[in-house]
Amino acid sequence: MKIDVTSLYNRRRVNRWERTSVGDMLERLRYSFPDKEALVGWEGAYAHPDNARLTYLEADDKANQFANALFKRGLKKGDRVLFFCDNSVEGFLAKIAVAKAGMVAVPMNTMMAPDVITYLINHVEPSLFIADSEHWPKIENVFSKLNIQLDITIPIGGGVIPGSQSFEEFYRGHSKNEPDVEIHGDDIWQMLFTSGTTSMPKCVMVSHTNTYMSAYSFALSITRGISIENELKVCSFLPIMFHVADQIFAYPVFLSGGTFVIGRTLNMPAMADAITKEKVTTLWSGSPAFLTGLTDLILVERDKYDVSSLKVIVYGWAQLSPDYHEKLKELCGRDLVTFEIFGQTESISCYRFWPDKWSETYEKNAPEVNYVGVPNPLLASVIMDENGSVINDPRVQGEAVYRSPAVMSGYYKDEEATRKAFEHGWFHSGDSCMYDEDGLAIMVDRYKDIIKSGGENVSSIRVEAVLRQHPAVEKVAVIALPHEKWGEMVTGVVMLKKGKHIAEAELISFCREKLGGFETPKQIIFTETIPETVGGKILKYRLREQLGALNLKS
Structure with a gap:
C-alpha cells in the first residue's frame, strides 16, 4: 500500500457546505457570538493595539482579509507559508488565514539552529515568509545565503524589516469575504517539526480533520466546572505558534465559543x-x-x-x-x-x-x-x-x-x-x-532516555522526580553517561535554586532513601543552566553531547 506523504490538498473532493476546515472555526462563530471576544493578547503578544482584543467578527474579518491578500500576492492552494514567530495575536490570525486559503502553515521553532533552519526551508520550499522583528537577526544570514527575502514582519521587539511589509500593511484594504476555495478535511493545513534529537527534524503533516478531532477531544476535558461551554477562557503563555499545543488548547476554545488569552512567552x-x-x-x-x-x-x-x-x-x-x-x-x-x-x-x-x-x-x-x-x-x-x-x-x-x-x-x-x-x-x-x-x-x-546501568533499566523520569523533591533543587535532568564498569552511569544534572547550596554526596544520599541502588545517581553535575525547549522540555541530547566527553569517575 502506497502512503501519500506528498499531496497537500485535493486528497478527495468536497463541497463548501459540508467541509471540515480550520479556517471555518472563526467564521461559524460570527453568526452566533459576533461580539464575544475570541482572542485576547497579553502585553507583548500583539504588535498593534487594535489587535489586543478581538471579537469573533473582528478576528474573522481580519483573517479573511489576510487570506485574500495571500491570493492577491500570487500564492495558490497548497503553497507553504513559513512562520518564524513566537506567540502573538497577529501570528495566530495569520495561521488561521492560511487555513482559510487552503494553504499550509509551516511554523518554525524560533530556537532552531541556522543549519536546521536552512535544511527545513529547502525541505518544505515555502512561497512566503513571516517573522517577528525580534527574531529577524537569527535568520537574516540564512535568508541572505538562500537568496530569499522576508515578506511580512510582525513588528514585535523591533520595527518593520526593510523590504517587507508589516502585518497590518499586508492585509489592509482587502476583501472581508470568505475566500472561495475548495477545502477538504484530508487537506494538510499545517506542518509541524519534531524535536530532531538525533537527526534533522521530521515534518509532521497535520490535516484539517486532525485538528478538529484533536480539538474536540480536549474541548470535553477543558470545559469542566463551567455552566455553559462558551464561558471557557483558556490561557497559554507556552508556544501555540510552532507547537502542537495549539491543537488542544487554542482550537477547542473556538469549537466551544470561548476566549483564548495569548501570552508571549x-x-x-x-x-x-x-x-x-x-x-x-x-x-x-x-x-x-x-x-x-x-x-x-x-x-x-x-x-x-x-x-x-x-x-x-x-x-x-x-x-x-x-x-x-x-x-x-x-x-x-x-x-x-x-x-x-x-x-x-x-x-x-x-x-x-x-x-x-x-x-x-x-x-x-x-x-x-x-x-x-x-x-x-x-x-x-x-x-x-x-x-x-x-x-x-x-x-x-x-x-x-x-x-x-x-x-x-x-x-x-x-x-x-x-x-x-x-x-x-x-x-x-x-x-x-x-x-x-x-x-x-x-x-x-x-x-532513547532509558539508562542501561549494570544490566538494569533505569527510568530517568523516576530519578528526576526524586531529585526534584529536594528543596535546594530548581531544575534537574537525569542522563546516561558512559562508564567502564556500569556501561552507562546514572548522572544527575542539577540546577540549584538561587542562594541554595548542597554537596554532591548529600544529594546522592537523599536519592538513596527513595530509590533502589541501581537507580541512585552515581554522579551529580551542578550547572547554572539546563537546555530546554520554550515549552519546558529538557533537551537531554544536548546534555549528553556536552558532558559525554568528560573524564568520568570509575
Whole structure:
C-alpha cells in the first residue's frame, strides 16, 4: 500500500457546505457570538493595539482579509507559508488565514539552529515568509545565503524589516469575504517539526480533520466546572505558534465559543496577572516544575493575585507532587480539576491521568511514578513488544502505540519514516510504558532516555522526580553517561535554586532513601543552566553531547 506523504490538498473532493476546515472555526462563530471576544493578547503578544482584543467578527474579518491578500500576492492552494514567530495575536490570525486559503502553515521553532533552519526551508520550499522583528537577526544570514527575502514582519521587539511589509500593511484594504476555495478535511493545513534529537527534524503533516478531532477531544476535558461551554477562557503563555499545543488548547476554545488569552512567552508574574484580570477558567501550565513555581509565586503574593476562577489546570511530561495539588485546591477551590497529559506531535489525542479520580494511586506513587492513566476516548492505544505483539500483563514494559483520527497524516516527503512509524498498523510513539495491576498506564521513559546501568533499566523520569523533591533543587535532568564498569552511569544534572547550596554526596544520599541502588545517581553535575525547549522540555541530547566527553569517575 502506497502512503501519500506528498499531496497537500485535493486528497478527495468536497463541497463548501459540508467541509471540515480550520479556517471555518472563526467564521461559524460570527453568526452566533459576533461580539464575544475570541482572542485576547497579553502585553507583548500583539504588535498593534487594535489587535489586543478581538471579537469573533473582528478576528474573522481580519483573517479573511489576510487570506485574500495571500491570493492577491500570487500564492495558490497548497503553497507553504513559513512562520518564524513566537506567540502573538497577529501570528495566530495569520495561521488561521492560511487555513482559510487552503494553504499550509509551516511554523518554525524560533530556537532552531541556522543549519536546521536552512535544511527545513529547502525541505518544505515555502512561497512566503513571516517573522517577528525580534527574531529577524537569527535568520537574516540564512535568508541572505538562500537568496530569499522576508515578506511580512510582525513588528514585535523591533520595527518593520526593510523590504517587507508589516502585518497590518499586508492585509489592509482587502476583501472581508470568505475566500472561495475548495477545502477538504484530508487537506494538510499545517506542518509541524519534531524535536530532531538525533537527526534533522521530521515534518509532521497535520490535516484539517486532525485538528478538529484533536480539538474536540480536549474541548470535553477543558470545559469542566463551567455552566455553559462558551464561558471557557483558556490561557497559554507556552508556544501555540510552532507547537502542537495549539491543537488542544487554542482550537477547542473556538469549537466551544470561548476566549483564548495569548501570552508571549513563559513568564510567571505575567501569567498570574492574566489569570487574575481575565478570570481564566483553564490553564495550560506545561511542566509540573513551572506549575509549582507559579503556585509558589501566587502563595507569596496572595494579596496581588486571585486565581479562584480556574476550574481546570493541565500539565504534562511528569506528575505533579500531591502537596502542590493540595495547594492548588486551596487557591482555586476544591472543585478544581487537574490532570496530566501524555502525547506527542504526531498523535495529540492524549492519555490523561486525573489525581482526583485515582486519588489513592496518586497519593501513594506521585511524583516518583509517572502514571499517565488511560487514553482519551478518541484514542485507541495498546502497549506492544518489539515483535508487534500486544502486552497485557502488568509491569511488563513495551512501547505505547496509537490509532486515532487525531494521528498525523505522515512525515512530509519521507515515506520510509512514515511507513516505519506505522508498522503493524499502529503509530509507534517511541515511549516505554507498562500497565499496573488495575490497567492504568505508567510512562517509564522515552526509549532513547532509558539508562542501561549494570544490566538494569533505569527510568530517568523516576530519578528526576526524586531529585526534584529536594528543596535546594530548581531544575534537574537525569542522563546516561558512559562508564567502564556500569556501561552507562546514572548522572544527575542539577540546577540549584538561587542562594541554595548542597554537596554532591548529600544529594546522592537523599536519592538513596527513595530509590533502589541501581537507580541512585552515581554522579551529580551542578550547572547554572539546563537546555530546554520554550515549552519546558529538557533537551537531554544536548546534555549528553556536552558532558559525554568528560573524564568520568570509575
